[in-house]
Amino acid sequence: xxxxxxxxxxxxxxxxxxxxxxxxxxxxxxxxxxxxxxxxxxxxxxxxxxxxxxxxxxxxxxxxxxxxxxxxxxxxxxxxxxxxxxxxxxxxxxxxxxxxxxxxxxxxxxxxxxxxxxxxxxxxxxxxxxxxxxxxxxxxxxxxxxx
Numbered sequence: 001x002x003x004x005x006x007x008x009x010x011x012x013x014x015x016x017x018x019x020x021x022x023x024x025x026x027x028x029x030x031x032x033x034x035x036x037x038x039x040x041x042x043x044x045x046x047x048x049x050x051x052x053x054x055x056x057x058x059x060x061x062x063x064x065x066x067x068x069x070x071x072x073x074x075x076x077x078x079x080x081x082x083x084x085x086x087x088x089x090x091x092x093x094x095x096x097x098x099x100x101x102x103x104x105x106x107x108x109x110x111x112x113x114x115x116x117x118x119x120x121x122x123x124x125x126x127x128x129x130x131x132x133x134x135x136x137x138x139x140x141x142x143x144x145x146x147x
Contacts, residue, residue, distance in 0.1 A: 003115045008076035012083060012113070015120065016069050022061065024054045032119040039125045064089030064105075081113040081120075087127070091136050098138050105135040 003011075011030050018026035027050060037047035037056070047053045061067060067089030075082045088106035091098075111125035133139045 002078050003076050003081060005074075005076045008081040008115075009074050011115075011120065012071055012074045012081055016071055016085070019057060020068050024057060027054065030119055032116060032121040035121060035123070037123045037125065041125075041127050041129050063091065063093040063095050065092055066090050079115050081115065083111050083113070085109055085111070095136075098133075098136070101136045101138065103136045105132045107131045107135070 014026065014030055018024060018030075031050050031053070033050050035047070035050045035053050037045075037053055039045065045056060047056055067087060069085055069087050071083050071085045073082075073084040086106060086108055088104065090104045091101045093100055107127055109125060109127035111123055113120045114122040116122075130139065
């Protein structure tokens with residue numbers, strides 16, 4: 001199924017609005033029940049359904065309760081929708097082995113959705129974990145290089 005750019009913009013905007021407004025039931029209309037999320041930055045997180053995805057979002061909202069994800073660029077090509085977006089939020093819950101820092105993080109991420117039968121069915125997403133950890137003060141300070 002091919003998706004036109006205006007339609008891709010509408011569905012991706014709705015996807016992010018539903019997450020940002022914490023109204024995950026709105027995803028039911030645009031995300032398939034067998035939604036799969038792939039992410040090398042979170043290799044231990046398995047998302048094989050829309051229910052899994054909602055549970056994942058709830059878990060990350062507990063870590064960054066004020067998180068906001070903002071799409072900057074949206075492009076459509078056949079049955080694929082590419083995005084470039086920002087994520088920002090305050091670290092107020094346990095994040096893997098890290099206790100809350102109370103610090104804000106803002107970083108870019110990119111992804112690709114596949115559309116099947118009119119709904120988002122797959123999501124490949126990636127970001128740089130080191131950027132987040134550095135902003136939260138969770139990386140050891142490096143030693144200065146000798147001049």
